Amino acid sequence: MIAALTASSVAPAQVNPAAEPLIAEGSNDVSIAVEPAQLGAEEATDPLAPTAGDGQPQVADQVADEISPDATLAEKVAKLRSSDAGSRELECLAGAIYFESKSESLQGQLAVGQVIANRAASGRFPSSYCGVVYQRSQFSFVRGHSMPYIPHASQDWRDAVAVAKIVDLQLHPSPMGKALFFHARRVSPGWKLTRVGTLGNHVFYR
Structure with missing residues (x-):
């Protein structure tokens, strides 16, 4: 179960050692929920939903071409910051990065986002970012099929969007x-x- 990173977080649920570990039970700031956007149950759990890049190869190639492979992570984030994730799939990925790791370093946020991508590609979990994030009992910041309100103009959200794109x-x-x-x-x-390693306030496994 994933514990929260801030003092305002909810307490983590009890772990059942006999069960397969879940990705997140506990998250960052859930106190800001006011009018969360609704996501339909069928959309949220569809394991065959396309990932963010599907159907947009030219856009993806253009973005990739604009980023130097030698650039630092911070430089890549600065280049890709935006208040608009650009797709439902990237919105899901950025939302999870935001709520689970916005107080972490950029490397820590990247690691959290990559866990979601790894799950989507593993064949063991739903095959889309939204499917992974909205899978039942995975992230405690998810309420039904919605996320709490996110201030899209904030620096934390813009960073999360950039990391999601990366x-x-x-x-x-x-x-x-x-x-x-x-x-x-x-x-x-x-x-x-x-155990893969520890980064910031998180311990990672495979």
Whole structure:
């Protein structure tokens, strides 16, 4: 279960060591929920939904061409910051990055986003970002099929959008590789998984 990163977070749910670990039970700031946008249940859980890049290869190629492969992660984020994620799939990915890791370093946010992408590509979980994020009992910031309100003009959201694009376009390697699970350092769920490493306030596993 993923624990929260801020003092305003909810307490993590109890971990059942016999069950497969979930990706997130506990998140960042959920106190800002006012009028969350609704996402239909069929949309949210459709494992065959296209990822953000599907149907947009020319746009993706153009963005990738504008980013130097030698640029630092911070430089890539600065280039790709936006209040508009550009698609429903990237909105889901950026939303999870925002709520789970907005207080983390850019590397920490990248690692969290990459876990979602890894899950979508694994064949073990829904095959889209939205499918992974809205999978039942995975992220506690999700309420039904909606996210809390996000201030889209904020720097944290703009950074999350940039990181989501970097993950989606594979513009920067994740420091946690092929990790599929993570939890906050302040909890000890006792998972029988291969530990990949620790970054910021999260511990990652595969």
